[in-house]
Amino acid sequence: MERLQKVIAHAGVASRRKAEELIIEGKVKVNGKTVRELGVKVTDSDTVEVNDVKIEREQKVYYLLYKPRGVISAVRDDKGRKVVTDFVYGVEERIYPVGRLDYDTSGLLLLTNDGEFSNLLTHPKYELDKTYVAKLKGIPTREQLRMLERGVMLEDGKTAPAKVKFNSGDRKKGKSIVQITIHEGRNRQVRRMFEAIGFPVDKLKREMFGTLSLHGLNAGEVRELTPHEVKQLRALAQTGK
Ligand code: URA
Helix, strand or coil, rough: CEHHHHHHCCCCCCCHHHHHHHHHHHEEECEECCCCCCEECCCCCCEEEEEEECCCCCCCCEEEEEEHHHHHHHHCCCCCCCCCCHCCCCCCCCCCCCCCCCCCCEEEEEEEECCHHHHHHHHHCCCCCCEEEEEECCCHHHHHHHHHHHHEECEEEECCCCEEEEEEECCCCCCCEEEEEECCCCCHHHHHHHHHHCCCCEEEEEEEEEEEEECCCCCEEECCHHHHHHHHHHHHHHHHC
């Protein structure tokens, strides 16, 4: 559901302010009926007319980006730093990231103009499994990793159980690589979880989001999701995986 004035503005008919005026003036119809209140919300299947002309709704688009490190998960940045939409060329729809990855984190990030889809995937109640690979300073023991599996206390509460897999350790360099799967999406959560057991994260990459992986992409590359992938993600979110 989206506000009527927002839908009109997104269709390129008028600015949001002008759209509000058009509504108040009685020039907007929803499913054939004149609407004069500003609070009205519409779905994709509602017909919206402005001055008796049906508006074309923006097509929903879905992209998967392999976000490089050193990029902001936003559509613009006041300080002129690179943002995730800089990597998606020739797309006219107003896409934005689904959730976020830290500036220093690389990996899988979805971009869309579908607000409902984005809300579904980031809603705390439905959050999907996300798998990260962390390069750590130091080599944790099996017992320390078990603490992450059970949940650790952070300043915003205890984390939900996680799946953790030790990939490799280098005693000479004092570094290790650990894979972790979580379904929550708190700010800097993975970094904070490893810090909580005494192992700062050197590098972090998100490798999977629900059923999606980075397979076939290099950093900075992007591809469209297939309709099947979109459906599958929606279904996963709704069943709480
Ligand atoms: N956890 C983090 O610490 N950083 C991210 O970007 C994502 C998850």
